[in-house]
Amino acid sequence: MSDPGADLSTAPATPVVPIGFRGWLRWMWRALTSMRVALVLLFLLALASIPGSLFPQRGSKPTEVNAYLAAHPKLGPLLDRIGFFNVFGSAWFAAIYLLLFISLAGCVIPRTRLHLRALRARPPIAPAHPARLPGGIAWVSSLPLAELGPQVLVAAADTLRAKRWRTDHVELNSEVAPKASGFVSAEKGYARETGNLLFHVALLVLLVGIGIGSAFGWKGQVIVKEGGGFANTVTQYDTFTAGRLVNQSNLPPFTVHLDAFDITYQAGGPQNGEPLYFAAHVTSSSAPGASATSAAITANHPLGIGTARVYLIGHGYAPHVVVHDRQGKVVFDDLVVFLPQDGNFTSQGVAKIPDMTPQLGLQGIFLPTAVVDPVRGPISVFPAAQDPALFLSAWRGDLGLNSGVPQSVYRLDMTHLSRISIKALRPGDTWTLPDGSGTVTFAGVAQYATLSVADDPGKGIALASALTAVVGLMLSLSVRRRRLWVRVSNSGSGGTLIEVAGLTRADSTDISAELASLVEGLRGVAPETKE
Amino acid sequence: MPSDATLAQLSNILVYASMTAFTVAMIAFAVSLAAGRGKVAEVVAEPALVGGGQAPAPLQMPAPLLASGRRSGNVGMSLYWLATTFLALGIAARGLSAHRLPWGNMYEFSCAAAFAVSLVFLVISLRRDVRWLGIFVVLPVLLTLGLAVTVLYSTSGPLVPELHSYWLGIHVTAAILSGGSFCVSGVVTILYLAIERIDRRVAAGLTPGRLGFLVPKVPTADRLDTLGYRIIAFMFPLWTFAVIAGAIWAESAWGRYWGWDPKETWAFITWVIYAGYLHARATIGWRGRRAAYISLLGFAAFIFNYYGVNLFVTGLHSFAGVG
Numbered sequence: 001m002s003d004p005g006a007d008l009s010t011a012p013a014t015p016v017v018p019i020g021f022r023g024w025l026r027w028m029w030r031a032l033t034s035m036r037v038a039l040v041l042l043f044l045l046a047l048a049s050i051p052g053s054l055f056p057q058r059g060s061k062p063t064e065v066n067a068y069l070a071a072h073p074k075l076g077p078l079l080d081r082i083g084f085f086n087v088f089g090s091a092w093f094a095a096i097y098l099l100l101f102i103s104l105a106g107c108v109i110p111r112t113r114l115h116l117r118a119l120r121a122r123p124p125i126a127p128a129h130p131a132r133l134p135g136g137i138a139w140v141s142s143l144p145l146a147e148l149g150p151q152v153l154v155a156a157a158d159t160l161r162a163k164r165w166r167t168d169h170v171e172l173n174s175e176v177a178p179k180a181s182g183f184v185s186a187e188k189g190y191a192r193e194t195g196n197l198l199f200h201v202a203l204l205v206l207l208v209g210i211g212i213g214s215a216f217g218w219k220g221q222v223i224v225k226e227g228g229g230f231a232n233t234v235t236q237y238d239t240f241t242a243g244r245l246v247n248q249s250n251l252p253p254f255t256v257h258l259d260a261f262d263i264t265y266q267a268g269g270p271q272n273g274e275p276l277y278f279a280a281h282v283t284s285s286s287a288p289g290a291s292a293t294s295a296a297i298t299a300n301h302p303l304g305i306g307t308a309r310v311y312l313i314g315h316g317y318a319p320h321v322v323v324h325d326r327q328g329k330v331v332f333d334d335l336v337v338f339l340p341q342d343g344n345f346t347s348q349g350v351a352k353i354p355d356m357t358p359q360l361g362l363q364g365i366f367l368p369t370a371v372v373d374p375v376r377g378p379i380s381v382f383p384a385a386q387d388p389a390l391f392l393s394a395w396r397g398d399l400g401l402n403s404g405v406p407q408s409v410y411r412l413d414m415t416h417l418s419r420i421s422i423k424a425l426r427p428g429d430t431w432t433l434p435d436g437s438g439t440v441t442f443a444g445v446a447q448y449a450t451l452s453v454a455d456d457p458g459k460g461i462a463l464a465s466a467l468t469a470v471v472g473l474m475l476s477l478s479v480r481r482r483r484l485w486v487r488v489s490n491s492g493s494g495g496t497l498i499e500v501a502g503l504t505r506a507d508s509t510d511i512s513a514e515l516a517s518l519v520e521g522l523r524g525v526a527p528e529t530k531e
Numbered sequence: 532m533p534s535d536a537t538l539a540q541l542s543n544i545l546v547y548a549s550m551t552a553f554t555v556a557m558i559a560f561a562v563s564l565a566a567g568r569g570k571v572a573e574v575v576a577e578p579a580l581v582g583g584g585q586a587p588a589p590l591q592m593p594a595p596l597l598a599s600g601r602r603s604g605n606v607g608m609s610l611y612w613l614a615t616t617f618l619a620l621g622i623a624a625r626g627l628s629a630h631r632l633p634w635g636n637m638y639e640f641s642c643a644a645a646f647a648v649s650l651v652f653l654v655i656s657l658r659r660d661v662r663w664l665g666i667f668v669v670l671p672v673l674l675t676l677g678l679a680v681t682v683l684y685s686t687s688g689p690l691v692p693e694l695h696s697y698w699l700g701i702h703v704t705a706a707i708l709s710g711g712s713f714c715v716s717g718v719v720t721i722l723y724l725a726i727e728r729i730d731r732r733v734a735a736g737l738t739p740g741r742l743g744f745l746v747p748k749v750p751t752a753d754r755l756d757t758l759g760y761r762i763i764a765f766m767f768p769l770w771t772f773a774v775i776a777g778a779i780w781a782e783s784a785w786g787r788y789w790g791w792d793p794k795e796t797w798a799f800i801t802w803v804i805y806a807g808y809l810h811a812r813a814t815i816g817w818r819g820r821r822a823a824y825i826s827l828l829g830f831a832a833f834i835f836n837y838y839g840v841n842l843f844v845t846g847l848h849s850f851a852g853v854g
């Protein structure tokens with residue numbers, strides 16, 4: 001009785017030996033919803049997350065996974081098979097949290113029922129001799145029980161009710177000594193269990209929110225160059241992932257156009273080159289032909305279009321490269337996306353020009369503020385395009401585009417290529433290839449923005465339930481459930497014995513202050529008689 | 532108005548001043564602890580606490596500190612207040628010099644964390660006599676500050692745009708404050724384990740061992756156990772909120788509220804371990820040693836998330852500003 005946890009547990013007191021199939025089922029259900037198993041599952045969940053933080057994960061760092069696999073030919077595939085590169089999508093991780101949440105549901109439902117009953121029930125009957133409880137207090141007043149008893153009980157009940165205790169008042173059950181006695185019992189702190197249940201139910205709802213997000217949510221990433229744009233269809237994204245229940249051919253048909261990318265850097269000082277501010281200035285419309293609106297997307301300030309949001313997650317340089325062939329015909333004219341390699345935007349990229357014979361591949365390093373370091377070679381010393389240079393090496397041969405193997409747009413397949421020359425170009429420079437096969441012009445440089453577009457219809461539910469969980473936790477951890485009793489009985493010497501006692505959970509602060517204040521009030525009604 | 536550079540310099544001076552004051556406080560606490568070392572402990576029986584109806588365990592009260600110990604304990608507390616004030620001013624000067632909240636890189640997180648630990652200790656000291664705890668709390672504070680000014684130092688300056696968000700203020704403040712509490716609780720828990728071990732030795736008829744002199748100076752194992760628990764119970768909701776605030780910030784910055792980034796993963800692990808700790812105590816009645824190990828495991832996960840993940844694991848949260 002004194003341990004509310006004990007009467008709340010759904011676990012059987014002693015393990016039952018299962019009989020028959022249904023017996024086994026019941027036994028398994030009991031075990032699953034028992035606190036010990038729930039605890040084991042909880043710690044397993046923590047344990048299972050660890051490899052997900054120490055090994056690269058497919059979802060976020062696919063290239064690092066491949067690098068790991070290449071570097072560890074023996075261990076890598078083994079780890080791959082047991083899901084260490086996709087921990088949070090693995091069957092065993094799902095098994096742990098699903099079992100945990102089943103256990104949680106199996107625990108919360110009976111507890112809710114019990115709690116609803118407790119909310120309507122009367123506080124428990126007073127023990128026969130409250131003063132024998134730890135911390136119990138007793139004194140004798142000389143007035144007879146029949147006269148003083150009711151006064152004490154009324155005073156106690158009034159005081160406690162005024163302090164919002166739930167009280168139950170049982171009058172003297174008999175006027176006859178020595179059995180005559182009456183009591184007030186009181187209980188307070190139901191919000192503890194209410195908060196606790198709220199918290200656990202909120203966890204279940206949180207899982208539902210996450211589930212909705214992963215079933216109906218989608219996410220795409222796209223690189224957009226200044227002056228370019230994209231429409232919200234799967235084919236326009238560089239990467240796209242969607243929940244199982246998303247109709248991918250029916251995404252909201254909005255379009256986004258990148259008018260300009262704006263960035264300022266800290267110049268000078270210890271944080272030279274740190275970005276101070278950046279923004280993608282875009283024009284968007286909810287459907288092709290619909291009215292367009294302009295907006296700036298910055299870090300932490302995505303653009304909302306319908307229920308989807310467009311985030312700015314990266315940026316870089318796209319040198320403008322024009323290639324003419326021997327006849328002076330334009331065979332390539334594009335902004336080429338270069339990937340930044342360091343904080344000063346030393347960037348790498350390639351251009352593939354299949355429309356020449358033999359084919360031409362250009363591999364380049366772009367430096368927004370170029371310096372040729374005697375040791376490290378050409379590097380950029382500042383991220384803004386203050387003194388841009390493009391270092392190109394030209395390769396001739398077969399680009400391998402028809403081999404059927406998908407190629408990265410950021411890398412040349414060198415197998416059937418041979419290098420003909422290298423050259424450093426400044427904006428406006430034209431390089432006549434030494435074999436006379438054509439010219440390469442570095443026409444200028446634009447910027448690009450990496451945009452992430454996401455729609456997660458479950459996130460509102462997730463947020464609301466997470467905040468509810470915090471409120472529930474605060475109630476559950478700060479409110480103390482406590483019981484208190486006042487009993488009056490015959491002192492045996494013609495007077496009245498008054499006994500007061502209370503109980504709380506072991507971990508909570510003791511109830512003695514509340515007891516003392518009640519006792520002080522009651523002593524006013526029933527002064528102690530010194531023998 | 533002094534210039535930014537002057538303020539930044541002033542901040543450094545104040546941080547060093549606070550370290551000096553913490554060090555002297557530590558010496559005072561050490562003197563207090565050593566006073567009466569070797570004297571026989573005066574063990575007083577205490578009336579049983581109003582407990583959950585279980586048999587009242589034999590409890591001990593710390594013997595009254597010897598007068599000399601009390602005096603140096605008071606000196607220690609005064610110095611502790613002074614040191615914490617210096618640290619607060621140092622952090623404020625840093626913020627003024629950079630025109631932003633002064634927690635944008637690991638140096639600044641560390642100063643704030645040391646301040647949080649001290650603040651939690653001082654707040655507890657307003658409600659009960661915890662002079663005995665001073666020396667044990669000042670150690671991690673000095674360690675954190677020492678690492679901050681040597682290994683993690685970076686000069687004052689603006690923040691990368693990703694950190695321009697008021698959720699930074701909310702999320703990081705909540706995380707640092709809960710971390711400070713976990714640290715104080717961890718210190719109390721370690722002390723609990725030491726005392727509990729001495730108690731077991733004594734019960735088995737052995738000598739108390741080298742740390743035996745602590746027994747009369749600090750509360751009983753039972754009380755340490757409860758204090759360690761209370762701090763966590765009080766701060767766990769804040770840690771939960773810190774994680775949620777982080778998720779809200781991640782949603783607006785990266786387009787997803789949870790992505791199992793290493794930092795997020797370890798915040799989750801820490802949360803789950805402490806949740807398990809609260810469960811173990813509340814539902815299956817684990818207290819004492821077994822609960823203490825879980826609590827320390829939770830703190831270890833928190834520390835790993837701070838030093839381990841910031842320095843050795845790469846993720847989106849690469850704001851350490853080290854190197």
Ligand code: HEM
Pocket residue numbers: 005008033034035038042100101103104105107108196200203473476477805806807809810813814
């Ligand atoms: C997702 C898994 C779970 C998490 C994260 C979780 C978390 C928590 C936390 C943080 C507390 C502390 C609040 C307090 O001490 O009052 C708590 C309390 C509690 N939990 Fe859970 N829980 C989970 C699953 C379960 C399950 C499966 C059960 C039942 C089998 C359960 C039963 C309880 C009970 C009875 C308490 C009350 C302790 C008390 O009276 O103070 N929980 N839980």
